[in-house]
Amino acid sequence: MPADSSLLEQCFARVVHEAGPLSGRCIDVAIASLQQAENQGREVAEREGLANAWWRLQQQRDALVAQYPDRLAQAFRQGDGGSSLSVPAPLSGSSFLALVDDNAVNESLEAVRLQQALMPVVEQALAMVDARMSSLIGLETVHVEKNPIRPSVFVRTLRDLMSERESDAPVRTLWLQHVAPPLARELCTLYERVALMLQNAHVQEAGYRIRLVADGAPSRPSPLAQEGPPEDDGETSASRWGSVSAAPAGTATPPAADFRMGDLAREQTPLRHGVMRAFLAGEGEAFDAPLDNGYYEQVRHELARVDGHAARPPLDEGAIERERTRYRDLPVVERPARQVHGASPLSAERWGVYAAPHERARVLLELKHQADQVSQAVGLDVVRKLVDQVARDPLLLAPVREAVVAMEPALLRLAMTEPRYFGQDDHPARRLIESVAQRSFRYNDEFATDFDAFFEPVRAQVVALNDAASPEPAPFAQALSSLQAHWSAADAEGEERQKRQRDALQLAEARQELANQIAWEISHRPDLYNVPGIVLDFLYGSWSLVIAGAQLSHPEAGEDPFGFRKVIGDLLWSTRREVTLRQPRQLFDIVPSMLQTLRRGLDMLGKPPEETQTFFDALLKLHEPALKLRRIRAQADHAGSSGRTPLDIGEGDDSTLHDTLLAAATPEQQKPQPPEQPWIGQRERAFAGLDPMPVPGTEEAGVGDRSLAEGAETPAPMPPEALTDLLSALQVGGWADLHSGGEWLRAQLVWVGTNRNLFLFTSRGGRSHTMTRRSCEKLLSGRWLRPVASRPVVKKALEAVVQAAPRGAPRHDAVALAD
Incomplete structure (x- = not known):
């Protein structure tokens, strides 16, 4: 599919927008780490080197933060045009060492180590971005090297930018060493956000491609040889895998004479996992061989046996319902997973005629009787194996697994025209099962009404697919389209609500981060001496948020859109009793407008009055001596004009000033303490x-x-x-x-x-x-x-089918990631 350039540009814009703050936080942590290393260093030379490194990094911080976003944007659009981080090999080569000095080698190695240090932290989040980004840029399978926002781009851009700003290679090496841990954490969070952004934009994940790799053994048993009773296909070790590609050229394939046709004709296939792996990989011409008469004779025997099962009385619906509701009264997290497998009897009321296991087996055998080639018979067995694997998956609620079992007849019919269709991760049938499974993860209770609302359309589509009896994929595509339209309509309101919630939290986080910086700036004002602790708490907390909120909502108006920074000076001056008692008139002039500004800022922020009432009560007490002095002087002026004796104009009772609320700030209060979480107003x-x-x-x-x-x-x-x-x-x-x-x-x-x-x-x-x-x-x-x-359900089931080996048996194949 063609790349969605608009969505790709949105991803670039999102990353570039966050690159500046991201790099700033990384550098701040690196500086602190270098300072800590300096304090812990024992050698004088080592301490001097570390001190020089953090001091220089601190000097270059603003320039690095300012230039990093633009350089990243340029790197994204250049694609693979940047220089490689890998060190020319071998390092010991005389020609290489003759051209590159030790410092350059060390720095290049540090850059490589930096990228390697990122991977364990970002791997999980990066895998989601790789899969969706590959799909976004038009690739059918995952190509991690073509992800434009892969970690190497961030590392290379940062390294090159540091090289331009700092000429001393040992200093740059120290920078790279100490910036690695914070950069890993920041990139992990960034990749999570990008992955969620792509997921919300309904970008599908591309699949990882796997291929068969011969182990070089001198001989291999026939892949279609019988391996005895089939073993449990439980969880198996695997890597990141989706579709199966062809085996490398030259891989040996068994001759047609090695096929045991009777095994292909059975209801329960005894075929080896290696057979299915080779089949889905398109390996060999043996799968194109025609079926012989012995095969068809065995199919007729199997059909006769299934007809005998049909004569048995069906399982009572009441027994099925009792088993279904057996653990209903337990909390959902304590209910054991109800067992379902490919041969499970289902409710005829819900699933119709194919609820009976023998009816599903009859469809399988009738299709085997219609088959002409080995590939069709093996394809039918692969479908049945995969259905059984998904049915046993404990991550899925039992009704979802039952739906896959009930869908088996429709899935089997597809194998007649496309025997290897389950190896195609974009096939409508595979996508339908995976989409239903992934959607079901949002429910944990099969008896809840919201699960019923989700599951009833799924059940109806499964029944319709079986009724259609079509060997073409179009009905599956139509069923998936219908379900996705239903889900999209149901999700529309929720997605808008989630967007508002995320926007509110991101705004609160940005506002809190800016408020923390403002509080730190306030703490360095020279007029904070002897200020009451409650005033500092207000300035570092509520008022810093007011200033930050005003700056973010009115960026065009500069750092002080409404004079909220300017009022800090008036507030601090008004709390200095030794000054206000000498200049009461000036206090009376500034207090009304100051209070009005404070109230207006808090109201704009959305702070309820009760949250700051204690502060305003304390402020009134701080102003009370001057107010009292004004009243006494007014009384004295009145007494003098009337010939009466003036009253004492002493400072009066100042016991209220000893209230703990008005005590000078402690050393701990003088330092702003960032809160554990952003403040969010009730209105927001x-x-x-x-x-x-x-x-x-x-x-x-x-x-x-x-x-x-x-x-x-x-x-x-x-x-x-x-x-x-x-x-x-x-x-x-x-x-x-x-x-x-x-x-x-x-x-x-x-x-x-x-x-x-x-x-x-x-x-x-x-x-x-x-x-x-x-x-x-x-x-x-x-x-x-x-x-x-x-996890991907079909992908995991496919791994179990094609990769598991009998316990204790040697493996003659290996599975490797393909590029």
């Missing part, structure tokens, strides 16, 4: 449809669900490493079971904060769940939040 939450804030003091702000663990026993402490693994398993687009409001909900993680300090989940009906990292860890530790594994 209501507009975006985010969950409401909890009652203050009962839960962490942002969790919004106080019933998650009510009535539960306190779990045993979870080891930190296990908790870290669970937290890292939470990736954007992934699913989890979340206990909320007395029930277990299937929730999707749709957004993660830049520093992974805030998480947004959505569940049934578009309900949102925002939580801090601390809350998330608490829920994971208490098992009230349980990540749910999800």
